[in-house]
Amino acid sequence: xxxxxxxxxxxxxxxxxxxxxxxxxxxxxxxxxxxxxxxxxxxxxxxxxxxxxxxxxxxxxxxxxxxxxxxxxxxxxxxxxxxxxxxxxxxxxxxxxxxxxxxxxxxxxxxxxxxxxxxxxxxxxxxxxxxxxxxxxxxxxxxxxxxxxxxxxxxxxxxxxxxxxxxxxxxxxxxxxxxxxxxxxxxxxxxxxxxxxxxxxxxxxxxxxxxxxxxxxxxxxxxxxxxxxxxxxxxxxxxxxxxxxxxxxxxxxxxxxxxxxxxxxxxxxxxxxxxxxxxxxxxxxxxxxxxxxxxxxxxxxxxxxxxxxxxxxxxxxxx
Numbered sequence: 001x002x003x004x005x006x007x008x009x010x011x012x013x014x015x016x017x018x019x020x021x022x023x024x025x026x027x028x029x030x031x032x033x034x035x036x037x038x039x040x041x042x043x044x045x046x047x048x049x050x051x052x053x054x055x056x057x058x059x060x061x062x063x064x065x066x067x068x069x070x071x072x073x074x075x076x077x078x079x080x081x082x083x084x085x086x087x088x089x090x091x092x093x094x095x096x097x098x099x100x101x102x103x104x105x106x107x108x109x110x111x112x113x114x115x116x117x118x119x120x121x122x123x124x125x126x127x128x129x130x131x132x133x134x135x136x137x138x139x140x141x142x143x144x145x146x147x148x149x150x151x152x153x154x155x156x157x158x159x160x161x162x163x164x165x166x167x168x169x170x171x172x173x174x175x176x177x178x179x180x181x182x183x184x185x186x187x188x189x190x191x192x193x194x195x196x197x198x199x200x201x202x203x204x205x206x207x208x209x210x211x212x213x214x215x216x217x218x219x220x221x222x223x224x225x226x227x228x229x230x231x232x233x234x235x236x237x238x239x240x241x242x243x244x245x246x247x248x249x250x251x252x253x254x255x256x257x258x259x260x261x262x263x264x265x266x267x268x269x270x271x272x273x274x275x276x277x278x279x280x281x282x283x284x285x286x287x288x289x290x291x292x293x294x295x296x297x298x299x300x301x302x303x304x305x306x307x308x309x310x311x312x313x314x315x316x317x318x319x
C-alpha cells in the first residue's frame with residue numbers, strides 16, 4: 001500500500017507550510033533514534049524517522065508537493081520540464097524545437113535559449129537548465145532541554161543553600177547538586193547550562209528546574225516580608241516582657257510593650273528576606289489563654305479585672 005505523506009506527518013492535505021514544519025519538528029523529536037535506548041525501539045524509531053524525513057522533503061518543497069498532489073507516489077516518474085515531460089508531445093511524439101525556433105534550439109544561444117533564460121535557466125552544453133535549489137533540511141529538530149521540578153524547604157528558599165536532584169539522562173540516573181539562591185520565589189526557574197540531553201554530534205541541552213517551596217510551620221512570606229505569630233501569656237501582655245524570636249538571621253530579643261493586645265504587630269526592620277533588598281519581619285502578638293484554671297484562680301482574676309474597670313472593647317464594632 002502506497003504511503004500517504006500527509007498521514008505520515010499527521011497533517012491535512014490543505015496544511016500550510018508552517019503547519020507542515022511544526023508537525024515535522026514534533027515528530028522528529030519523538031522518533032529520533034538517539035533518544036531511544038532499547039535496540040528494538042531504536043530500530044523502530046529509526047524507520048519511522050526516515051519516513052517522516054522523506055515526507056517532509058517532499059511536502060516542504062512547493063514544486064514537489066504540487067507534483068505529489070497530482071500524481072501521488074509516482075510523481076517522480078513523470079517527466080519534468082513541460083506538460084508532456086522532457087520534449088515529448090501528446091502520444092509520446094518527439095518535438096524538434098530547432099524546427100519551431102529556426103534551428104536555434106541547441107547551444108548556440110538562439111531564440112529558444114533566450115526564452116528559457118527569461119524563466120531562470122537555459123539548455124545547452126554544460127548541464128542544461130539550472131535547477132532551483134529547494135529548501136534546506138531543518139537542522140535542529142531535537143529539543144535537548146530537560147525540565148524538572150523540585151520542592152525546597154522554606155528556610156533554604158529564604159537563606160539559600162544546595163538541593164540534590166536525581167535525573168535520568170542518556171538512560172542513566174545521575175544526581176546533581178543545585179545551588180539555590182537566597183530569596184528565591186516559588187515558581188522561579190534555575191537553568192543549568194549543558195546539563196540536559198546529549199544529542200547527535202555531542203551537542204547538549206540545558207536543565208530547567210522549576211522551584212517550589214515547602215510551607216513553614218510558623219512563618220509565611222509575602223514578597224520580601226516574613227510574617228509570624230508571636231505567642232505570649234496574659235501576664236506578659238499585661239506587664240510587658242522581652243522574648244526571644246528565631247529569624248533567618250539568628251535569634252533576636254523582641255520587646256513586647258505592656259498592655260499589648262492580640263493582633264498588635266511589631267515590625268522588625270531588616271529581619272525578613274534578603275535578596276537585592278532587605279525585607280522586614282512582622283511579628284503579630286497572639287495572647288495565649290491558659291486552658292486550665294482552678295476555681296480559686298478564676299475568682300482571683302475576676303476580682304482583679306473588676307477593679308481595673310476596663311472600657312468596653314467592642315464599642316467601635318459596627319455593621
